[in-house]
Amino acid sequence: MVNRVIKNRNNIIPFLGLVVAVVFFQVTSGGRLISGRNSVVLLNEVFNVVIGASGVLFLMAQGDLDFSMGAIVGFSGTVAAIASNHIAGLALPVALITGFACGAVNGLVCAGFGIPSFITTLGMSFVLKGFMVMLLGSGSMGIPFELNEFDTTPIRFFTMLAVILICWAVFGYSRFGKQCSAVGSHPTVAKQSGINVFRTRFLGFAFSGLACGLVSFFSIIRGGTVSTSTGSGFEVNVLNAMMIGGMSITGGWNSKYRYVIIGSLLMAVVSDGLSLWGIDLMTQELIMGCIFIFAVAISFDRRSVAVIK
């Protein structure tokens, strides 16, 4: 029994952490955390991160990272805003297509030229931010007012549910999902077993970009404008959620979809709980940073790597 607990600590600790955080903040906030009004706040808190994490999971399972997520959200949002000022209905398709295209470029550069993902996506993030400034000047851009109608709690809730269901099924129970884990576990073996490693990696990046496109649409219709700060810091939140959820940074067969859910929820509960206490955003980031390091420290499987880098 004790052995099994130790063996499964990667799965148990984040879950326990979530339960503890919920109970702790529920009590200390006087029952306000899980209450009718606050659950909408929680949903909005979780929404972006859960979608972004669902997309990047396919990439992280392959052992790659995407640091351009925030920039893709900003850039897709900008392009979608411009398009929507001509025809309002174009906002969503343009946001998705732009996001997918940015991810596809990442994929081509990484998988095609063999450049490590963190270099490529970091570079990509500067490139996209540059384009954003070129398109927006230094100010911001409004979007048609009617798009704001889509920013309702039911739409958000069902969009999130759909994303969760689709990604859960595709990641855990489809060929593509299995191929992602195989590439993360051992690319050479995957290749020799007939998996198209290039295609798998390419699609992984594209998936991550597509998720960012979706996030960008909901970000701009919520604020009603897009500015150069749209999406900034998004990649850090997503990475945080994944790590806190128990995801291994090297990917492979240990990657599970539930890490996305647990991590996103835990992030949302902690930051919302801290807000309820009246703690400001900067201090919240400090606390999140500490939790992040602590989470990785206890969940990182040191047996799988010979030397810790």
Add this chain to the structure above:
Amino acid sequence: MDSNIILEVRDICKNFDSTKALSEVSMQVKAGEIHGLIGENGSGKSTLSAIIAGTKRNDSGTMFLRGRKYTPQNILDANRQHVSMVVQEEGTIKGITVAANIYAGKEKQFTRMGLIRTKKLREAAAAALEKTGISSIDPMVPVNRLSFEDRKLVEIARAMLCGPDVLIIDETTTSLSEKGRNILYRIMHSMRDSGKAVLFISHDIDELIEQCDAVTILRDGNVTGNLDKTQMKPKAMKELMVGRNISNEFYRSDYDCRYEPEISIAARNITYGGIKNLSFEVHKGEILGFGGLTNCGMHEAGKILYGILRPDTGCVTVHSGTEIHSVHEALQNHIGYIAKDRDGEALMLSGSILENICLPSLKKTEKYGFILHRNQMTFIAPYAAKLHIKMTSPDEYCMYLSGGNKQKVSIAKWLANEADILIMDCPTRGIDVGVKSDIYKLMTELKEQGKTIIMISEELPELIGMSDRIIIMKDGKISTQIKRSSTLSESVLIQYMI
């Protein structure tokens, strides 16, 4: 206590999770002795040697070195007490030079003001290589440019550095050629003659009998026998290892070279690196053996057939006339490939047995586009059973399996994908007799079913014992093709190899 005993191991136990790797193992190694350690895969010999070398800790039991209690904290601590080891799998660090590898962890003696003096390091490394009798290796070459054999020799030089009283050699000879073996044997003999001891681990019973003065036999973590020179008889040793009677003859019993006339795969005028104008045909129901020295091009030939390497000129065709240019095409034409480097190319060690077996056949496990664990279980069950994979559950990680069991998984992978043409690169490298005979039996069975097997091997008895035809390669060219016969001897093959 007998003062002649240099190393004593008493009641050593070691568990991994729930599996007992060693239970109350005791053994005595005398000074001036080459002590053999033999057992099937998973019998615990690598674990025992790792404990002695300080890379693993025992759960209970004690060790004595020259009568004093011996508890090595790590490999460097063991080195300081003059115990060192050459490991079975790759033990060199890629990307740095031979010299840096030899002195890895001991660089301090070459530093001045925190900087390493490369010249001194090179001289010392050259001297170390010289002392071990290896003159062909340049100490300043990055280790990954060396062949597998040369890298092993570098490891041997490194192990000799601490002037060991006890040298552990774990299954090293399987990856060495004649030349390398002779170097190793010379070192072993000089250790024995100077009153030190060698713990020699090997699968090759004949080699063990030839080299060792005493032998300890392990089975499932228990010592089943401590034999001295006079008691070492192959049949008795095999029985102690396996725990059942094993027939001496585990190769094919027939001596007719027979296969169907239909050609299943052919290579035409292939040129790649050292390979020059290579052409051959393999028939349905044939076992084609490929032999030669390690870098004669036979391993590359296997990879070219499977589409991993693209030849500069020439092509590979299957019987329908389709050309093979990629792994994808090879799979579509039912070709399977088992790489020589089991851990590095054939298996995902951090994946489960189930995921490994299913990997090439993911499409077959799909139902309405979904892959369920339950369906995967039923899919692999017949193959896991057929190959007798030892496991507690198919979800067990491959990294915890023994060498023989790993090989069974990688064979099961291709059986499950219903490969008609199976390319096996060193199918029995580092595998004990029990599993070996299982694999040979399976190969014969596949041949009977009309499948084609291409066996690339560095072991001559296996080539002679199993192949319908043997192609011997030398310097990238076919030096001869020999048909199966009962009179074929190793010396004939060697003469074409060198």
